Amino acid sequence: MEKKTYIRPQIRKQYLGAANKFGGYTPPETLSSIDGKSVESLLKEFGSPLFIFSEAVIRKKAQSYKQAFESRYPMFQPTWSYKTNYLNAICKIFHEEGFWAEVVSSFEYQKARKNGIPGNRIIFNGPYKPYAALKLAVSEGARIHIDHLDEIRDLMQISDELGKKLDVSIRISMDTGAYPTWSRFGFNLESGHALEAVRKIAHSNGKLNLIGVHSHIGTFMIDPTSYKKAAIKISAFYKILRDELRQPMQYIDLGGGFVSANKLKGTYLSNASFLPTFDQYAENICSALYDAFSPEEPPALFLESGRALIDEAGYLASSVVGIKTLPTGKRAMVIDAGVNLLYTSTWYDFNISPIKEYAKVYDDVILYGPLCMNIDIVRESCLLPNMSRGDSLVIHPVGAYNVTQWMQFIEMRPAVVLIKANGEVKQIRKRENVDDINHMEME
Numbered sequence: 001m002e003k004k005t006y007i008r009p010q011i012r013k014q015y016l017g018a019a020n021k022f023g024g025y026t027p028p029e030t031l032s033s034i035d036g037k038s039v040e041s042l043l044k045e046f047g048s049p050l051f052i053f054s055e056a057v058i059r060k061k062a063q064s065y066k067q068a069f070e071s072r073y074p075m076f077q078p079t080w081s082y083k084t085n086y087l088n089a090i091c092k093i094f095h096e097e098g099f100w101a102e103v104v105s106s107f108e109y110q111k112a113r114k115n116g117i118p119g120n121r122i123i124f125n126g127p128y129k130p131y132a133a134l135k136l137a138v139s140e141g142a143r144i145h146i147d148h149l150d151e152i153r154d155l156m157q158i159s160d161e162l163g164k165k166l167d168v169s170i171r172i173s174m175d176t177g178a179y180p181t182w183s184r185f186g187f188n189l190e191s192g193h194a195l196e197a198v199r200k201i202a203h204s205n206g207k208l209n210l211i212g213v214h215s216h217i218g219t220f221m222i223d224p225t226s227y228k229k230a231a232i233k234i235s236a237f238y239k240i241l242r243d244e245l246r247q248p249m250q251y252i253d254l255g256g257g258f259v260s261a262n263k264l265k266g267t268y269l270s271n272a273s274f275l276p277t278f279d280q281y282a283e284n285i286c287s288a289l290y291d292a293f294s295p296e297e298p299p300a301l302f303l304e305s306g307r308a309l310i311d312e313a314g315y316l317a318s319s320v321v322g323i324k325t326l327p328t329g330k331r332a333m334v335i336d337a338g339v340n341l342l343y344t345s346t347w348y349d350f351n352i353s354p355i356k357e358y359a360k361v362y363d364d365v366i367l368y369g370p371l372c373m374n375i376d377i378v379r380e381s382c383l384l385p386n387m388s389r390g391d392s393l394v395i396h397p398v399g400a401y402n403v404t405q406w407m408q409f410i411e412m413r414p415a416v417v418l419i420k421a422n423g424e425v426k427q428i429r430k431r432e433n434v435d436d437i438n439h440m441e442m443e
């Protein structure tokens with residue numbers, strides 16, 4: 001008989017899911033399958049780590065979002081925020097659901113065009129629109145949301161070059177009671193800069209027309225009444241542009257910023273207890289617009305949501321590569337996915353779910369990623385059963401911002417699969433290999 005390896009005994013504090021003064025340590029829930037597909041077999045087929053997206057969840061979110069606004073508002077147009085997740089297979093689902101594209105760079109503009117979206121269904125936001133990209137977007141009829149004065153000058157020059165009057169829109173920032181105000185984007189309302197900018201446009205000698213006004217007030221906005229305040233202020237500004245400056249105004253765009261069911265660090269309550277629903281956001285926005293414009297028909301409403309529509313549709317399956325006890329006695333687990341793949345771990349305490357059942361005895365564990373970097377921590381503290389090397393777990397929700405902000409520091413990016421609504425599993429991005437990286441280099 002083979003001699004067993006000696007394992008030093010340890011005394012550890014066990015958590016049995018009892019409540020503490022912060023509202024309780026919740027034992028993890030097992031997640032062995034996603035949309036009926038076994039996580040273990042997905043990992044076998046595509047390797048670990050692995051991003052997994054659910055088409056069913058995306059469509060459900062997109063539809064309930066549209067329902068909330070379309071049922072309250074006559075002219076509503078949703079647009080998909082590309083920077084939140086611009087994997088083409090994901091964008092195409094939103095486009096099929098009737099979303100236009102909202103882009104914030106020339107790269108994203110090209111992505112949207114290659115996804116078959118015509119220029120006039122693209123909103124072009126962002127502080128840097130290179131002249132050639134801006135000119136192309138203008139000539140393709142894109143909706144340009146001006147960020148600063150130099151862009152007004154660029155657009156006037158483009159108007160001269162193309163020999164025609166251009167329809168443009170303006171981005172503004174304002175105080176909605178949510179701080180800090182995002183004043184670095186667009187022109188500030190309260191300081192009068194927004195009014196100065198629109199006067200420049202209105203007096204552009206027939207080169208530019210204003211047709212829309214936009215504001216993206218922040219992200220993960222927990223208080224839906226911020227949108228009511230924004231809608232009231234933006235409506236008053238819209239009327240100045242239309243009635244005093246005689247601009248052919250068509251629409252108001254209130255950006256994105258709705259919450260997803262993720263848990264912000266430092267909050268003790270469970271999400272469901274305080275996060276607003278799409279209906280609450282819609283009620284705040286639509287009622288304010290009706291009030292402002294009654295008895296006339298209110299203008300078209302555009303929104304540019306990202307996070308709220310995709311976060312919960314994304315999962316990251318990862319495997320344990322090592323287990324250790326820190327000098328403090330705390331248990332640590334090293335997994336094969338870290339902050340290189342989880343940019344949003346800075347803000348969120350993700351759910352960590354083992355993919356199989358264990359004895360219901362838990363340890364308080366710190367979850368480290370694979371990087372040689374002190375900050376590579378996926379969770380500072382979470383309860384996990386007695387897992388072993390090679391066991392796997394699922395980190396969620398991770399659908400928003402991670403597959404656009406992931407980085408290729410010492411590790412390559414993993415594969416991404418989409419579980420389609422018909423149950424088929426489709427790989428939508430290849431696992432990177434060393435040749436993918438090397439072929440960009442020249443010696």
Ligand SMILES: *Cc1c(COP(=O)(O)O)cnc(C)c1O
Nearest residue numbers: 081216219256257304305306307
């Ligand atoms: C990032 C961004 C969005 C999407 O924001 P979410 O918080 O993900 O909904 C919308 N509009 C603009 C201009 C953005 O920069």
